[in-house]
Amino acid sequence: MSDTDKPNDPSNAAFEGARKAFDTMTDSQAFRDAQAAFGMDPSKMTDAFRTATERSMEQSKEAYARMKAATDEASRTLEATIENAHSGSLNLTKRALDGMRAQAEMNFAHLQKLSSVRSVSEFIELQTSFFRQQVDLATRQARDIQTASQSATRDVLQPNREAAERAAGKTEF
DSSP: OOGGGOTTOHHHHHHHHHHHHHHHHTSHHHHHHHHHHTTOOHHHHHHHHHHHHHHHHHHHHHHHHHHHHHHHHHHHHHHHHHHHHHHHHHHHHHHHHHHHHHHHHHHHHHHHHHHTOOSHHHHHHHHHHHHHHHHHHHHHHHHHHHHHHHHHHHHHHHHHHHHHHHHHHOOOO
16 A cells, blocks of 8 residues: 555645645646736736846847957957067067178178288287177177167057056946
8 A cells, every 4th residue: 555545644635735736726827816816917927027038138238249349359459469579579580680690791801801911910900800890799789689679578568558558447348
């Protein structure tokens, strides 16, 4: 004999009562009557649900638009940063190659002068002059590379600085 076969069992009575209540709630009129008893009008609930859904969709679209704008801004900033880094890198490479070319030309000119040396004093004079020229060239090249590096760094950081300033002016995402 199962638990549901006992007619006087309190748990069986509760189960049967719940089943009957559930059966009546599946009847649409009984469900509407129960809602009305609690002060809920199904037509108003549908309108409220529709309004809430429409508002939620609107807010989602606005949030998406803000997120898309922020993403586009970040992409433009990244592209500008990469472009400036590339440009600065090319400029530094060009200056380094120009410096190596100038150094090579100076070395060849010095070798030509050395081939026509007639005395030790002339050799020492040429070597001293060549050493001074090398120091001057290296100093100029170092200053030039330093200036180009500083300029490249400023250029690379500029898009990020501008984006940060624009973002600081905004109060919402």
